[in-house]
Amino acid sequence: MSLLRDKIQGVFNEPGCEKNRGKDAKARKVGCSKPLTPGAAAGGCAFDGAKIVLQPITDVAHLVHGPLACEGNSWDNRGAASSGPTLWRTSFTTDLTELDVVMGQGERKLFKGIREIKEAYGPPAIFVYPTCVTALIGDDIEAVCQRAAEKFGLAVVPVNAPGFAGSKNLGNKLAGEALLDHVIGTAEPDDPGPYDINILGEFNLSGEFWLVKPLLDRLGIRVRACIPGDARYFDIACAHRARAAMVVCSTALINLARKMDERWGIPFFEGSFYGITDTSDALRNIAELLVKQGADPEILGRTEVLIAEEEAIAWKKLAAYRPRLAGKRVLLNTGGVKSWSVVHALMEIGIEIVGTSVKKSTVEDKERIKQILKDDNHIFEQMAARELYAMLSEHKADILLSGGRTQFVALKAKTPWLDINQERQHPYAGYDGMVELVRQIDLAIQNPIWCQVREPAPWDCQPAVGEELPRTKSENVTLHAVQEFSGTTAADFGEC
Template identity: 95%
Template sequence: MSSLRAKIQDVFNEPACEQNRDKDAKARKKGCSKPLTPGAAAGGCAFDGAKIVLQPITDVAHLIHAPLACEGNSWDNRGAASSGPTLWRTSFTTDLTELDVVMGQGERKLFKAIREIKEAYGPPAIFVYPTCVTALIGDDIEAVCKRAAEKFGLAVVPVNAPGFVGSKNLGNKLAGEALLEHVIGTVEPDDAGPYDINILGEFNLSGEFWLVKPLLDRLGIRVRACIPGDARYFDIACAHRAQAAMMVCSTALINLARKMEQRWGIPFFEGSFYGITDTSEALRQISQLLVKKGADPEILGRTEALIAEEEAIAWKKLAGYRPRLEGKRVLLNTGGVKSWSVVHALMEIGIEVVGTSVKKSTVEDKERIKQILKDDNHIFEQMAAPELYAMLSEHKADILLSGGRTQFVALKAKTPWLDINQERQHPYAGYDGMVELVRQIDLAIQNPIWCQVREPAPWDCQPAVREELPRTKSETVTLHAVQEFSGTTAPDFGEC
């Protein structure tokens, strides 16, 4: 536990974080995690965050040393995609019971589970995740992993991020520490070249990195390791021989990028593959970093030629959507890199952004948003469901872009909604991804269902007044009897 405390303090004292540098020494030790409100959703624990970062490593077995519920609640919580191995989709857990805890059988059961995975699947590595229960009872995970690695001849990596130590974001960073300590640099590649790069914080959601990688391939740039999206253990182990790196989500893995620069001299920058302009700028910066590291300067010219060609194709495809979407108002309820990159992408085609959330954004993210929107009134830290509903029901936005948690708020307000978070079904990165994003927004806004659901219900409409024919005395008596039964009026039999 003492080593875990040291890692947490090291993660909190992050020199590459501008917000952290502005704090005093006392405030720096507290990190960026906000105190939790009892009874409120915390947005995920440290174990959850570590699992999010590491599970997309597709050929690794991910073993949860915990009671069954810990794995059941965290399995497959990201829509990452794999181009090959599917082992990461298999759920492994030691399934500790109360009897195991009382009798001290946790470490023995963990060792046995590692052996069974080795014999049944033969993975290149097994990642072991302790959770709150196994951390509190004192199971020595690192010792068991070390012994198993020696015994079975494969990498067994302890990911020491039990849930109680902090938030999901802290777990992201602890996962990066585990890669630095046990994986990266453990294998020397025999094919290192001057055009090798790493992509950090890219999760390949819905396979969207596959829209970007062909662009890099055309420039002769090889992705040595994409961490963690569609990654392989061997690629990550060789990641220290890359020449440059691009940080996609600094909130998650800024510590990994900084320490790789310190240890192996791999320069990095933070960029985005969302939107035409940002994708082009990311390609330029990658090429420029490679040239600074010794690559042939001719790659700069080839990069500009590729950008000009791809931008022309993308703008031509988008031309048909501009008349239909120009002036439409979008409310963006997300965070992180999407809080500014998607904003910029939408504004490029004339869509008005009436608000964007910055709940999970860094100081750098917020500064970018201010530069793009030129108005702080469109930036909000977080918006509660009632406020969000009020804004949508008053028709201040034509569509809501958010995660699945707030989709029902939009539907209740009879407002189109599009999933922009990890559960999305369509890739939005790169030039083709931008075209797909605009197409999906157009489909959502122009869907004829919204005209129908906004119309008054038939039972709310006043029926047309029609002239009634005179009733006979028997018909009048029957009508009075019916009204008396229904309680609508008092009977009057005076004329009968």
């Protein structure tokens, strides 16, 4: 428990966190991540945050040491995609019961579970996640994992992030610490090169990274490790041989990027693949960072040629949507990197941003939003459901972009809604992803269903005695069809 406490304190004092760096010494000790409020785990606990970061590592087994419900609530919490192994989609849990806790069988049951996974699946590694229950009763996860690794000859990685430790964001960082302590640097690649990079904080939601990787391949840039999206254990173990890194979601893995820079000299920058301009800037920054690390400067010219070609194609596709969406008002209720990257992307085609949330956004994220919007009135820390509903019902926005938890607010306000969080069904990264995002917004706004649901319901219209009940547009169309049909006879239909 003391080891976990020291690890948490170290994450709280993260020097790479700009927000924490701006505090005085006393405030810095409190930390840059809010502790979890008891009974308020809707946003996710530390265990959930650790699973989010590590679950997309596709060829390893993820074993949850605790009651069954912990694994049942988290095994498929993001729409990450895999191009190969499917082991990560299999749930493994020790399924601790009250009797196991009382009789002290937790560690024995964990060791047995590791052995069964090894014999049945033979994965390159097993990640073990303690939960609130097993952390409170004092199961020595580190010792069991070390003994199992020696006994069975495979990597067994303890991920010390029980739910009560703190928020989901803290769990993200603790997962990064587990990779640093037990995975990264434990293997050596056969073919390190001057164009190897790491992508940190990219989860490959709905296969988004597959829209970006072909661009890097055309430039001769190899992704040594994408952490965690569509990752393999060996690739992450060799990630210390990359020459540069890009951080996509700084609030999740900034500690991982900073410590890899300190230990192995891998410089990094924060960027985004959302939007045409941001994707182009990210490709330029990657090329420039590789040149600083010794790569041939000719890659800068090839990068500009690629950017010019892809931007021309993307803008040509977007031209058809510009007159349909120009002046449309969008409200974003999201956070993190999307709070500014999506804003910039939509403004590029003439869409007006009436508001964007900065929940879970870093100081740098907020500064970018201010530079883009030029108005602090469109920025809010957190908007309650009642306030969201009032804004949408007053038609101050034409569409809401958010996660699944607020979709019903938009539907109640009879306003189009599009999911841009982890549950989304369409990839929005890169040049093609931007075109897809605009296409989905256009489909949502132009959907004829909204004209129908906004009409008054028949039971809301109370006609006077003897007055005919007013019909909706759809009812008029139906009535006209019935009147035409009533003039036909059986002979008009011919033989059946």
